[in-house]
Amino acid sequence: MSVVEVLEDVLDIYSQARSRMHRWDREVCYCVVPDDWQGAVVVGDLHGDLESLERLVSRRWSRDEGLIFLGDYVDRGRRQLDVVVYVARLKLEYPDRVILLRGNHEDSQVNTYYGFRDSVPSQIYGLCQRWFDLLDIFAIWEGRYFFVHGGIPRLERYDLSALLSPEVVEDMLWSDPSAYADWRPNPRGAGWLYPKGAVERFCEDLGVKALIRGHQPRSAERAQDESRFFSGRLYTVFSTGLPSRDTGYFLEDPFVLLIDRKGRIRIEPIWD
Ligand SMILES: [Mn+2]
Incomplete structure (x- = not known):
C-alpha cells in the first residue's frame, strides 16, 4: 500500500461510527481499554524516531497485549512521516x-512551526492532519490507569463527563506535573503545572492507580524518581532516543512502560 492509501484507510477507521473501544462525546474522542488485554506496552514521545519505534515493537510487544502511544509522533526528528505511517499500519493491522x-504536536499550528508540515507534500500533510484531528485525547483502563499526553486540567472534581469538554483538551495535551504545592501557569504558554495533590485527587476521583503521560524528556532513572515523588500515582514515558540525538532533544536511554497482566508497571529500556 502506498502512503496515501495507508492514510486514507486509517482515516476511514476513525471517520466511521465509534466503536466499543473508541468513543466520543461532545467532540472529544477517547478510548476505553478492552477487558481482554493481557497487559500493555506504553510508548511516550517518538518525534520521528523510527528506529526506536521499530525496535520496541519487535522486542517489547507481544500481540496479546495492548500497545498505547501517548502522542507526539511528529516534529523534531528525522523520520517523522515514516513514524506516522508505521503507527497507522499498526492500527490497521491490530x-x-x-x-x-x-499529542500537542499533532496540531497544525505546532507542526507548522516545528517542522512536520514543511517535511511532507501538502496532499499527504492534509491527510495526516485530518487524521490527527480525530485521534483520541485520552484512554482509560478502568480501575487501573489513565493515559494522556500532558496531564490534567484544573477542575474541582474529576469524572469522565468533566474531561469530555472541548475546553479542557488543551490542558490535557500541554500540562506538566511539578513539585510546587499549588497550580501554576505553564511556562510553555499553554496548559498548567499541576501539583501532586491534584494528581492524587484525580486518581481517586476516577478510580485509577496512576496517571501515565509523556510530553517531557525523561531518562529512565529520572522517570523512576519522579514516580516515587508522586507516590506511584504518575509516570512520564519518553521513547525517543539515540539515533536522533544530534537535535539536542533526545536522550540516550529511551524507554517504554510495561504493564503486566496484574497491572504492575515496569520501566524498560528500548536499547540495551
Ligand atoms: Mn508534547
Whole structure:
C-alpha cells in the first residue's frame, strides 16, 4: 500500500461510527481499554524516531497485549512521516490492540512551526492532519490507569463527563506535573503545572492507580524518581532516543512502560 492509501484507510477507521473501544462525546474522542488485554506496552514521545519505534515493537510487544502511544509522533526528528505511517499500519493491522493518543504536536499550528508540515507534500500533510484531528485525547483502563499526553486540567472534581469538554483538551495535551504545592501557569504558554495533590485527587476521583503521560524528556532513572515523588500515582514515558540525538532533544536511554497482566508497571529500556 502506498502512503496515501495507508492514510486514507486509517482515516476511514476513525471517520466511521465509534466503536466499543473508541468513543466520543461532545467532540472529544477517547478510548476505553478492552477487558481482554493481557497487559500493555506504553510508548511516550517518538518525534520521528523510527528506529526506536521499530525496535520496541519487535522486542517489547507481544500481540496479546495492548500497545498505547501517548502522542507526539511528529516534529523534531528525522523520520517523522515514516513514524506516522508505521503507527497507522499498526492500527490497521491490530485495530483492537493499538491505541494512538493525540499529542500537542499533532496540531497544525505546532507542526507548522516545528517542522512536520514543511517535511511532507501538502496532499499527504492534509491527510495526516485530518487524521490527527480525530485521534483520541485520552484512554482509560478502568480501575487501573489513565493515559494522556500532558496531564490534567484544573477542575474541582474529576469524572469522565468533566474531561469530555472541548475546553479542557488543551490542558490535557500541554500540562506538566511539578513539585510546587499549588497550580501554576505553564511556562510553555499553554496548559498548567499541576501539583501532586491534584494528581492524587484525580486518581481517586476516577478510580485509577496512576496517571501515565509523556510530553517531557525523561531518562529512565529520572522517570523512576519522579514516580516515587508522586507516590506511584504518575509516570512520564519518553521513547525517543539515540539515533536522533544530534537535535539536542533526545536522550540516550529511551524507554517504554510495561504493564503486566496484574497491572504492575515496569520501566524498560528500548536499547540495551
Ligand atoms: Mn508534547
